[in-house]
């Protein structure tokens with residue numbers, strides 16, 4: 001069992017990811033796909049006159065401030081356009097994919113964080129009305145039910161809070177929680193870069209391997225959103241996943257290439 005997370009940044013080739021996944025699925029390999037949609041969400045949010053607001057925490061993590069309107073736009077894009085677009089591609093390739101969000105059947109469940117500490121103009125402020133959280137529980141029974149019946153699950157944020165409210169969660173960390181819950185053999189985090197770069201954006205500075213017991217010390221190389229991927233990788237290997245691979249989803253056969261060791265391999 002392999003968990004594949006494909007991001008939502010510009011340049012990702014979803015046709016290539018789906019074609020590769022479909023070929024491997026038809027050979028008998030089993031997957032769960034988790035996807036993002038940040039690039040498209042930003043574009044739609046601008047078009048709807050509610051541009052995204054990104055905040056940086058005092059410890060340097062960047063996240064989307066998700067008020068109710070942002071959450072609804074987020075759902076339109078992630079659960080709608082992105083999820084159904086991927087399911088359609090897989091269906092056209094002969095794979096019976098089922099697209100669900102973390103809300104459905106409480107697949108991804110976690111604590112709702114209503115406020116966030118953010119650094120703005122050098123000062124730390126507390127912003128309220130945030131619909132965010134972190135995945136703490138995964139409904140593996142539902143995912144296994146689908147897999148056991150021959151469906152390829154295509155999963156996306158948001159998650160659901162313990163009170164039943166939709167919350168925006170990081171897709172990389174949700175995929176890591178899923179990989180741990182499923183005891184996956186590998187977690188692939190595919191994005192629009194060759195892997196973790198020592199000197200971003202210099203692609204020649206790719207870090208080919210990271211020892212599983214030292215992932216956190218590589219956090220220093222990751223800026224902004226890449227930090228969440230490194231954190232997700234650390235959580236996955238600490239939870240027993242043997243291999244996490246940061247791979248390139250811009251062309252070729254992204255899943256096969258990552259499984260063959262291209263990118264940054266954490267093991």
Ligand code: ADP
Pocket residue numbers: 006007008009036037038190191192193195196197198199200221222223224225226
């Ligand atoms: P996705 O939405 O595809 O999951 P993110 O945008 O969340 O991806 O994170 C990937 C981005 O992280 C890259 O496009 C790159 O701009 C940025 N990044 C920051 N630091 C690094 C680094 N050291 N190595 C690779 N990418 C990095």
